[in-house]
Amino acid sequence: MTAKSNLDEFNEWIENRYPHHPEFLQATKELAADVMPIYNAHADYKRYNVLKRLSEPERVVHFAVHWMNDKGEVEVNRGWRVQHSGLIGPYKGGLRFHPTVNESVLKFLAFEQSFKNALTGLPMGGAKGGSEFNPKGRSDNEIMRFCQAFMQELQRHIGPRTDVPAGDINVGAREIGFLYGQYRRMHNEFGGSLTGKDIDFGGSHVRTEATGFGLIYMLQCVLKHHDDEIEGKRIAISGAGNVALHAALKAAELGGTVISLSNSRGSLIKEEGLSSADIRWAIENRMNEDNILTALADERGGSWFKGEKPWGCACDVALPCATQNELDEPSAKRLAGNHCKYLLEGANMPTTHEAKTLIADAGIVFVPGKAANAGGVAMSGMEMSQNAAFERKTFARLDDELKAIMTYIHDRCAEEGKEDDRVDYAKGANITAFRQLANAMVAQGV
Numbered sequence: 163m164t165a166k167s168n169l170d171e172f173n174e175w176i177e178n179r180y181p182h183h184p185e186f187l188q189a190t191k192e193l194a195a196d197v198m199p200i201y202n203a204h205a206d207y208k209r210y211n212v213l214k215r216l217s218e219p220e221r222v223v224h225f226a227v228h229w230m231n232d233k234g235e236v237e238v239n240r241g242w243r244v245q246h247s248g249l250i251g252p253y254k255g256g257l258r259f260h261p262t263v264n265e266s267v268l269k270f271l272a273f274e275q276s277f278k279n280a281l282t283g284l285p286m287g288g289a290k291g292g293s294e295f296n297p298k299g300r301s302d303n304e305i306m307r308f309c310q311a312f313m314q315e316l317q318r319h320i321g322p323r324t325d326v327p328a329g330d331i332n333v334g335a336r337e338i339g340f341l342y343g344q345y346r347r348m349h350n351e352f353g354g355s356l357t358g359k360d361i362d363f364g365g366s367h368v369r370t371e372a373t374g375f376g377l378i379y380m381l382q383c384v385l386k387h388h389d390d391e392i393e394g395k396r397i398a399i400s401g402a403g404n405v406a407l408h409a410a411l412k413a414a415e416l417g418g419t420v421i422s423l424s425n426s427r428g429s430l431i432k433e434e435g436l437s438s439a440d441i442r443w444a445i446e447n448r449m450n451e452d453n454i455l456t457a458l459a460d461e462r463g464g465s466w467f468k469g470e471k472p473w474g475c476a477c478d479v480a481l482p483c484a485t486q487n488e489l490d491e492p493s494a495k496r497l498a499g500n501h502c503k504y505l506l507e508g509a510n511m512p513t514t515h516e517a518k519t520l521i522a523d524a525g526i527v528f529v530p531g532k533a534a535n536a537g538g539v540a541m542s543g544m545e546m547s548q549n550a551a552f553e554r555k556t557f558a559r560l561d562d563e564l565k566a567i568m569t570y571i572h573d574r575c576a577e578e579g580k581e582d583d584r585v586d587y588a589k590g591a592n593i594t595a596f597r598q599l600a601n602a603m604v605a606q607g608v
């Protein structure tokens with residue numbers, strides 16, 4: 163059987179199995195296209211049916227979250243934890259609270275997480291969880307009660323050596339504190355049941371910054387590989403959350419010109435570049451403002467474009483750091499037309515399948531989220547090992563370790579994705595991670 167027909171057969175199988183899970187289909191089919199030749203070349207991979215088995219989450223836990231709002235009304239939300247693969251370590255991945263959360267979104271995120279975590283070289287399996295709960299407009303007390311009710315259910319499925327959740331969209335330090343407090347009270351146990359904790363109770367230095375900083379360290383590796391440098395590069399960033407702001411900060415500190423940030427309401431453009439001080443102001447004030455970007459424009463300059471995405475600006479580097487499928491075909495056409503040279507995904511799967519084809523045709527160097535944004539989970543892995551050893555490493559030491567891990571990921575992906583005159587980082591990342599998970603699956607038997 164040819165690689166092509168095997169791919170058709172796989173695609174048909176997964177489409178029939180999950181017709182209502184479009185994001186999950188997108189992620190699994192893209193990976194299968196890259197790894198099929200490797201799968202076909204290994205008798206054991208076929209014998210152990212590794213591709214289909216890796217495309218089926220090991221466990222999907224679905225639970226109800228009952229909680230009381232400030233008016234004394236009882237609300238009910240849906241909660242999930244998708245434990246995708248525990249082959250190479252405890253399940254590990256963030257929690258997302260957003261109205262767009264559903265089983266398809268969490269299954270794609272958990273699938274991507276397993277491959278991302280493998281790339282870090284640390285012993286972590288892949289998972290993702292969350293709720294369609296919308297924290298916008300809720301009081302601190304409501305957020306606390308929701309987190310406690312969520313953890314009351316989740317706690318029976320997690321633990322330091324079983325599954326270690328962390329943050330994701332709308333789950334930051336405040337929410338992790340509430341979730342951790344509830345877990346600790348119920349289990350009478352300090353330590354590694356969650357990462358992203360405050361530094362005062364078992365958190366790690368650099369975890370807050372790690373995804374954004376790691377993205378820029380990856381950008382530096384990619385630029386170096388192409389005999390290029392960050393100094394003076396025009397960098398367009400989408401998003402205005404944890405990942406976007408810390409990527410912007412590190413890029414500005416290293417001499418890049420950060421020309422944009424965005425959110426679901428529009429984009430802030432500052433042609434001369436946001437300074438480190440502008441970005442620090444946004445980081446410090448983001449929890450207190452309804453729209454941190456309009457506040458930033460008012461306070462420190464820049465123009466606000468309501469309803470616009472940032473991809474129309476002329477830039478050398480595009481860093482989508484908001485959410486899945488935010489960078490579509492028209493956006494890709496604008497980036498190509500403006501001679502953008504590099505696109506690194508800070509968010510998980512922010513580029514649509516169709517946009518990726520355009521990006522490749524335009525010769526833009528593309529680095530997928532599972533490689534480019536792995537710095538966050540890598541630092542979570544280091545938080546777990548610090549918790550297990552009852553130690554705290556310094557910021558400087560961990561920042562160096564983050565750089566080393568991003569370089570390690572870059573070099574593995576560049577080596578595996580090497581083609582005649584270019585590097586296919588997506589293929590390199592998919593094949594590298596697939597080999598590790600497939601080998602573990604074969605070795606562990608059925």
Ligand SMILES: NC(=O)C1=CN([C@@H]2O[C@H](COP(=O)(O)OP(=O)(O)OC[C@H]3O[C@@H](n4cnc5c(N)ncnc54)[C@H](O)[C@@H]3O)[C@@H](O)[C@H]2O)C=CC1
Pocket residue numbers: 329330331332333373401402403404405406424425426427483484485486488508509510535536538539
């Ligand atoms: N926090 C972390 O350590 C990691 C996060 N990621 C990914 O990075 C992305 C951003 O996550 P965080 O910064 O942590 O979340 P966050 O909650 O701090 O920020 C999310 C940002 O995205 C924007 N956003 C959300 N939905 C949007 C939409 N439909 N259109 C435009 N903007 C939208 C929000 O306005 C906000 O600025 C997500 O894809 C997440 O899965 C990936 C690796 C690690």
Ligand SMILES: O=C(O)CCC(=O)C(=O)O
Pocket residue numbers: 254255256257275278326327328329330357510535536538539540542
């Ligand atoms: O730190 C973690 O465990 C997970 C981070 C995450 O959710 C991600 O990498 O997408």
